[in-house]
Amino acid sequence: METKFLKINPADNVAVAIVNLPAGESLSVDGIDITLNEDVPAGHKFALKDFAEGEDIIKYGYPIGHAKMAKRQGDWMNENNIKTNLAGLLEYTYNPIQVSLDIARKDLTFKGYRRKNGDVGIRNEIWIIPTVGCVNGPSQLWLFTAGRRPRKHEKNSS
Numbered sequence: 001m002e003t004k005f006l007k008i009n010p011a012d013n014v015a016v017a018i019v020n021l022p023a024g025e026s027l028s029v030d031g032i033d034i035t036l037n038e039d040v041p042a043g044h045k046f047a048l049k050d051f052a053e054g055e056d057i058i059k060y061g062y063p064i065g066h067a068k069m070a071k072r073q074g075d076w077m078n079e080n081n082i083k084t085n086l087a088g089l090l091e092y093t094y095n096p097i098q099v100s101l102d103i104a105r106k107d108l109t110f111k112g113y114r115r116k117n118g119d120v121g122i123r124n125e126i127w128i129i130p131t132v133g134c135v136n137g138p139s140q141l142w143l144f145t146a147g148r149r150p151r152k153h154e155k156n157s158s
Contacts, residue, residue, distance in 0.1 A: 005029070007048070009061035014045040014077050016059075016133075021046070037074040043133030045077040057082050060131075079134075 007015040007029060015029055021040040026033055029048055040046045045059065051071040056063040065082040075081070112122045126146075130139050 005046070008059060011058055011061045013048050013051075013056075013058045015048055017042050017044055017046060034074050036076075037072060038076045040076045043136065047071050047073050047075045047077050049073050056085070 002019070004019050004021060004025075005015045005017050005027060017040045020042050021027075021036055023036050023038045025036045027036070028034075032048070034046075034048065036046060045057075050073050051057070051067040053067055053070050055067050057065050057067060057077060063085055065084045068081050068083050071077065071081055110122065112120045114120055128139050128143060130136050
């Protein structure tokens, strides 16, 4: 049987369609039969319960927003009917804590390589893991752009 949706956390009150799901499709989620009231595109959420206006939408086990209006079990949940719970201006200040490491300074090595000029380097990995479907396109574009090597006739800005 093909997996068609994902409920990320047991506390979630929405699930995510893995494939395009048509209106009228019946799904069993945690033993509860849910019939979709409208088409739900792949990567989008659908309601596992009825929501009152203002009620929290739970995904990843945490509130990601609240219902802008009453919604029924099986409804497509998206930016038109969910509002963020964030409000106002959030301020953040980086306050690093200096930590003294008591590490012996002998026979230290690392997995690196020596460059032609004698300097050393390491091979890094950058993982891009979108947490919401709406950023998949921009993430793929960034990966394509970042992974592209400058050609000889292009100036390297770094």
